[in-house]
Amino acid sequence: MFGLIGHLTNLSHAQRVARDLGYDEYACQDLEFWCMAPPQAVDEITITSVTGQVIHGQYVESCFLPEMLAQGKFKTAMRKVLNAMALVQKRGIDITALGGFSSIIFENFSLEKLLNVRDITLDIRRFTTGNTHTAYILSQQVEQGAARYGIDLHRATVAVVGATGDIGSGVCRWLTRHSGPKELLLVARDYERLERLQQELGSGTILPVEEALSRADIVVWVASLNQGMAIDPATLRTPCLLIDGGYPKNMAGALQRPGVYVLDGGMVEHSLDIDWKIMSFLNVPNPARQFFACFAESMLLEFEGLHFNFSWGRNYITVEKMEQIGSLSRKHGFRPLLEISGAGSEPVIQ
Template structure:
C-alpha cells in the first residue's frame, strides 16, 4: 500500500476543504486550533497501471498550512505526526508532498525518529525528489524544441542548483541532454564550487547575470516574494520551468515569447477515482499530480519498498533511469505546454 502526505495551499483553502470533508469542528477554528489538529487519513484509492497492475493507497492530510512555516515546532510536529499515522496504518511506502518534504529536510527531522511510542522506520518514506528531477528534465527535453529552442545550442540556468532536485537536474543535463552550457545559481558559494567540480563544468553566476543569458530557466528554489525581474532582460523565446513550491513563476514572468511551465507535474493515462488532487489545485485533478506523489505509487507498482529518495544530493543517474522507465511503463507522462503555442519570431 502506498501513502501520500500533503496539505492545503492556504489556511482559507484548508478550512473550505475541511468543511467539505465534514470536519466542521476543525474548519471553524482559528490558526491556533489548526496548529493542534492531528493529521487525518481522508481518502483511500485503488489505482490500475497501464500494464494492468492494481495497487491501493491512502491520502493523509497533515493539517499543516503554509501560514505555519514561521512556527518551527508546529511545522516539525505536523510532519512527524503525519508520518507516524502513515506507519501506524501499515503503509509500505509514503511520499512527503509539498512543504512536508521541505520541512523534513530543512529542519533535519532525521534527528526525530521517535514520535511518542513509535519509532519511525525511514525505509517507509520517500521525498519523491528522484522522480521530480527526472520529470523536470523530460519537460525540458520535450518542450524546448516546441518553442524553437535548439538544446544543443541552449544555455540552461538552474536556480537552486545545489539542492537535492537541482543537483540531480544538473547531473542529468550534463550527461544526458547535451545542452550547450549550464549556468549554476544558488545562494552559497562553497556548495556551488563543489557541484561545479563534480560536474566538470558549468558556470557559476548570480541570478541577475544568469537570467539574461538563459534560453531555459529551471527554478527549483523558493522564490522571494519581493523579487523583481525586468521581463525585457529575458531572452525570447525562453522556457521557464517552475519546479519549486509553491508554483508562482507565472506571477513574476510574462510576455510574448516567455513560456512558463509547471515543473514536476505528471499526468496519469486515465482518470483516478480520487478527490485529493483538488487540494493541490491541479488543472486536471483526476489525472494530474506532483511527481513526488507519483514516486510512491511507482515504488508500490514495482514492489520497491524503500526510501528511494532520501537525504540530500544522493540522487544518481541510475536511480533517475529506473524511476523514469517505471513512470512511462505504468502510464505516467510529464505535463507539457499547452498545444496552442505561438513561438515569438525575433
Template sequence: MFGLIGHSTSFEAARRKASELGFDHIAEGDLDVWCSAPPQLVETFDVTSPTGTTITGAYIDSCFVPEMLSRFKTARRKVLNAMELAQKKGISITALGGFTSIIFENFNLLQHQHVRSTTLEWERFTTGNTHTAWVISRQVEVNAPLLGIDLSKARVAVVGATGDIGSAVCRWLSQRTGVAELLLVARQQQPLLDLQQELGGGRILTLEEALPEADVVVWVASMPRTLEIDASTLRQPCLMIDGGYPKNLDARVAGSGVHVLKGGIVEFSTDIGWTMMEIAEMEKPQRQMFACFAEAMLLEFEACHTNFSWGRNNITLEKMDFIGAASQRHGFSTLNLPTSVQAAAA
C-alpha cells in the same frame, strides 16, 4: 499500500476543504487551533497501471499550512505526526509532498525517529525527489525544441542548483542531455563550487546575471515574495520550468516569448477516483499530480518498498533511469506546453 502526505496551499484553502469533509470543528478554528489539529487520513483509492496491476493508496493531510512555516516546532511536529499515522496504518511506502519534504530535510528530522511510542521506519518513506528531478529534466528535453530552442546550443540556468532536485537536474542535463552550458545559481558559494567541480563545468552566476543569458530557466528554489523579474530582459523565446512550490512563476513573468511551464507535474493515463488534487488546483485533478506523489505509486507498482529518495544530493542517474522507465511503463506522462503554444511557436 502506498501513501501520500500532503497539505493545503494556504490556511483559507485548508479551512474550505475541512468544511467540505465535515470537519467543522477544525474548519471554524483559527490558526492556533490548526496548529494542534492531528493529521487525517482523508481518503483511500485504487490505481490501475496499463500493465494491469492495481494498487491501493491513502492520502493523509498533515493539517500543515504554509502559514506555519515560521513556527519551527509546529512544522516539525506536523510532519512527524503524519509519518507516524502512515506507519500505524501499515502503509509500505509513503511520499512526503509539498513542504513536508522540505521541512523534513531543512529541520533534519532524521534526529527525531521516535514519535511517542512509535519508532519511525525510514525505509517506509520517500521524498519523491528522484522522480521530480527526472520529470523536470524530461520537460526541458521535450519542450525546449517545441519553441525552437536547440539544447545543444542553449544555456540552461538552474536556480537552486545545489539542492537535492537541482543538483540531479544539473547532472542529467550535463551528462544525458548535453546542453551547451549550465548556469548555476544558488545562495551559498561553496556548494556551488563543489557542484561545478563534480559536473566538470558550468558557470556560477547570480540570478540577475543568469536570467538574461538563459534560453531555459529551471526554477527549483523557493521564490522570495519580493522577487520581481523584468520579462523584457529575458531571451525570446525563453522556456521557464516552475519546479518550486507553490507554483506562481507564471503570474510574474509570463509574456510574449516567455513560456512558463509547471514543473514536476505528471498526468496519469486514466482518471483516479480521488479528491486530493483539487486542493492543489490541478487543471485535471483526476489525472494530474506532483511527481513526488507519483514516485510512491511507482515504487508500489514495482514492489520496491524502500526510501528511494532520501537525504540530500544522493540522486544518481541510475536511479533516475529506473524511476523514469517505471513512470513511462505505468502510464505517466510529463506535463507539457499546451498545443496552442506549440502551434504558435511552429
C-alpha cells in the same frame, strides 16, 4: 498499499478545502489552530497502471502550512510532518511519499534523533521524498519542452535556480550527462555548495539569479520558499521556457509576455483516470490524471513492490537512480506535463 503525505498552499486554501471535506471545525480557524491540528487521512485512492495492475493508497493531510515556515515555526512544521508519518505507519501503509515542503524540512535535520513519535518508532524505509522522480520529470520537461516550444537545447543556455538543493542538483547531473545544453548556469544562495557542485559536474557557470535569468533560454526554478523573488518578464529572453518547480506554483500569472512559456514543473500526467478526490482541490486542468511527480514515486514503488526509501536526504540523487525511476514511470503510463501553465495547449502565455 501506498501513502501520500501532503499539505495545502496557504491558510485560506486550507480553510476552503476543510469546509469542502466536511471538517467544519477546521474551516474557520486561524493559523495557531492549524499549528495544533492533528493529521487526517482524508482520501482513498485507486490507480491502474497501463500494464493492468491495480494498487490502492491513502492521502494523509499533514495540516502543515507554508506560513509556518515563513513565521519561523520550524519545530512546529517538523512535528506535524512527523505526526503524519506516524499516522500512516500506524495504518500499515508500506511506502509513503512526502509532498511539497513535507520533504524539504528534513534536508537539514538529523532524522536518527527524530524517529520516536509518541508510541511509534518510525521505520524510515517506509518513506520516500519522491525527489528522484521529480528530478527526472523536470529533466524531461527541459528536453521535451525545449523541442515543443522551438528551443534548440544543444545551443541553449539553461539556468537552474536552486541548483544545490536535492532536486536541483539531480537535474544538473542529468543535464550535464544527458541533455548537453551549450551552457549550464548554477544559481543558489550558498556559494561554497555551488563551488562543490561545479567541481562535481566538471562544468557550469556560477551566477547571481538576476544575471542568470537574463542570459537563459531555459530556466528550471527549484528554489525553496525563502528564495522566492519577483521576476521581471521584460528581462527574460524570447523565447524563454521557464519550468516552475516550486510549490505553490505561481509564476505563470506574473509572467504574462508572448514568447515566455511557463510549465508546471515536476508534474506528471497519467494515461488513465485515477479514482481520488484530493487533486480536485488543487489548481490543475485535469485532476483525474495530473499531479505531482513526488506522489507518483510512491505509486511506482508500490507497483514494483519496492518498499524502501528510494529518495531521502540531500544530494543523494544519482543519474542512475533517475534512469531507473524514469523507466518505471514510462512502464506504468506516466509522462511529464508539457502544456503551458494556465493556458491549456495554447502556444503563448495569455
